[in-house]
Amino acid sequence: MPNRIPEIVILRLPMYRRALHSLEQDNIDVVSSQELGERLQVTPAQIRKDLSYFGKFGKQGMGYNVKRLLAELTRIMGLDREWPMVLVGVGRLGTAIASYPGFVPQGFRIVAAFDSAPQLIGRKIGSLAILDISEVKRTIQDKHVDIGIVAVPGSQAQRIVDMLVASGARAILNYAPATIRVPPGIHLRDIDPVLALQSMTYYLKP
Amino acid sequence: MPNRIPEIVILRLPMYRRALHSLEQDNIDVVSSQELGERLQVTPAQIRKDLSYFGKFGKQGMGYNVKRLLAELTRIMGLDREWPMVLVGVGRLGTAIASYPGFVPQGFRIVAAFDSAPQLIGRKIGSLAILDISEVKRTIQDKHVDIGIVAVPGSQAQRIVDMLVASGARAILNYAPATIRVPPGIHLRDIDPVLALQSMTYYLKP
Numbered sequence: 327m328p329n330r331i332p333e334i335v336i337l338r339l340p341m342y343r344r345a346l347h348s349l350e351q352d353n354i355d356v357v358s359s360q361e362l363g364e365r366l367q368v369t370p371a372q373i374r375k376d377l378s379y380f381g382k383f384g385k386q387g388m389g390y391n392v393k394r395l396l397a398e399l400t401r402i403m404g405l406d407r408e409w410p411m412v413l414v415g416v417g418r419l420g421t422a423i424a425s426y427p428g429f430v431p432q433g434f435r436i437v438a439a440f441d442s443a444p445q446l447i448g449r450k451i452g453s454l455a456i457l458d459i460s461e462v463k464r465t466i467q468d469k470h471v472d473i474g475i476v477a478v479p480g481s482q483a484q485r486i487v488d489m490l491v492a493s494g495a496r497a498i499l500n501y502a503p504a505t506i507r508v509p510p511g512i513h514l515r516d517i518d519p520v521l522a523l524q525s526m527t528y529y530l531k532p
Numbered sequence: 533m534p535n536r537i538p539e540i541v542i543l544r545l546p547m548y549r550r551a552l553h554s555l556e557q558d559n560i561d562v563v564s565s566q567e568l569g570e571r572l573q574v575t576p577a578q579i580r581k582d583l584s585y586f587g588k589f590g591k592q593g594m595g596y597n598v599k600r601l602l603a604e605l606t607r608i609m610g611l612d613r614e615w616p617m618v619l620v621g622v623g624r625l626g627t628a629i630a631s632y633p634g635f636v637p638q639g640f641r642i643v644a645a646f647d648s649a650p651q652l653i654g655r656k657i658g659s660l661a662i663l664d665i666s667e668v669k670r671t672i673q674d675k676h677v678d679i680g681i682v683a684v685p686g687s688q689a690q691r692i693v694d695m696l697v698a699s700g701a702r703a704i705l706n707y708a709p710a711t712i713r714v715p716p717g718i719h720l721r722d723i724d725p726v727l728a729l730q731s732m733t734y735y736l737k738p
Contacts, residue, residue, distance in 0.1 A: 336731060336734050336735075337731050339730070339731070339734065340726075340727040340730035340731050341711060341727070343730070344709060344710075344711070344727070345711060348686065348687075348710070365711060366711050367711065367713065402734065403730055403733055403734050404733040404734055404736060404737035405730060405733060409729070409733060409736075417633075418631065418632075418633040419632070419633055419634065422628040422631060422632060425624065425628060426624075426625070426628060426725070427623075427624040427625055428625065428709065428724075428725065428726050429725070429726065429729075432726045432729075432730070434726065434729050472736045473729065473732070473736070480554065481554075496735075496736055497729075497732040497733075497735070497736055499725060499728060499729060503550060503634070504550075504554070505547060505550070505551060505571060505572050505573065507573065513732040513735055513736075515728035515729070515731065515732060516728075517723065517725050517728060518634075519632070519634065519635070519705060519723050520546075520634050520635065520638045520640065521546040521547065521550070522705060522721035522722075522723060523615070523635075523638075523640055523679065523703075523705060523721070524545070524546035524549065524609055524611060524638070525542060525543050525545070525546050525721065526679070526703040526719040526721060527609055527610040527611060527615060527703075528542050528545065528608065528609050528610055529542075529702075529703070529719055530610060530615075530678045530679070530702055530703055530719075531610035
């Protein structure tokens with residue numbers, strides 16, 4: 327059953343959840359697909375269709391109960407628990423990622439950081455000790471980690487991703503400036519603010 | 533003419549450019565659309581079609597000259613110059629963005645940082661003095677800034693984006709966890725690693 331839901335729908339769920347969270351904080355109890363659509367700049371029909379994959383959430387013409395839909399999406403998305411993550415690469419970029427304030431409030435926690443540079447091993451980054459990359463497999467297995475964050479130079483990124491996957495990671499958040507391949511069943515998302523900027527400059531040229 | 537090129541093509545150009553840069557560093561002079569497609573996990577036909585919007589870059593069966601195509605894409609994308617940017621919000625997230633090592637080597641430079649918290653104004657973040665948000669318009673105009681980076685709390689993000697656009701910014705890189713609206717002709721990209729993680733956990737649930 328889960329595999330029948332199109333990936334594009336799954337990709338939109340985090341936006342829905344974020345909008346519902348914001349409505350909840352504004353003490354709004356009920357929201358129509360029209361109002362939700364306006365907030366998210368998608369059509370009400372798309373919202374109704376996307377949510378219909380997961381069951382019946384609203385009565386015709388009554389709107390959605392914000393708290394209930396939020397709780398349901400949280401459960402459906404697997405966000406009613408904490409997800410431990412490992413970070414590989416603690417240069418300048420990795421150090422910034424390790425101190426990124428957005429992860430923990432949303433249930434994502436970096437539980438170990440790795441590098442291959444001997445001078446970094448054993449040092450601390452916040453409360454995390456930096457471990458040798460050779461220990462990554464044991465850590466992933468001991469701590470039941472599913473998610474690996476990659477912050478190594480682009481030229482090393484594929485090798486590190488392969489190592490993470492071979493060690494048991496099933497999801498990769500890649501900050502390295504490289505196009506990475508993963509086997510079927512492994513999930514990958516890229517975070518690259520430079521690519522995002524470069525996709526706008528074409529329009530900004532004089 | 534520029535407006536006739538589909539946005540989805542423009543969105544792929546940075547990936548092409550990055551792959552060509554990597555080939556150049558490996559001292560590879562010529563690349564076929566097949567080889568480029570394999571690196572990027574897109575079809576050779578798509579690469580040929582995308583690049584054909586910008587002119588004739590390769591001879592049938594001869595492949596692309598890496599250096600020449602890279603230089604042409606750099607020019608087409610407006611990356612043969614430096615782009616100054618302003619950063620709004622220098623809390624923990626904004627501070628991490630200000631020290632992000634990936635911008636400057638790619639020609640993107642934060643030239644001013646702003647906040648509204650009185651205790652931050654006048655302090656320094658790296659070599660940047662933190663300015664009062666009320667000065668953002670003058671800075672954008674004086675320094676000919678087109679790009680604004682937003683790192684404020686989600687609840688303030690729309691207001692700050694509106695202010696940046698009213699001050700003359702034409703492109704926004706939004707790190708705030710909020711869905712932002714911009715007027716036609718203004719470009720917006722979101723950077724949100726938590727949304728990226730949340731789009732994978734659905735698949736990781738036991």
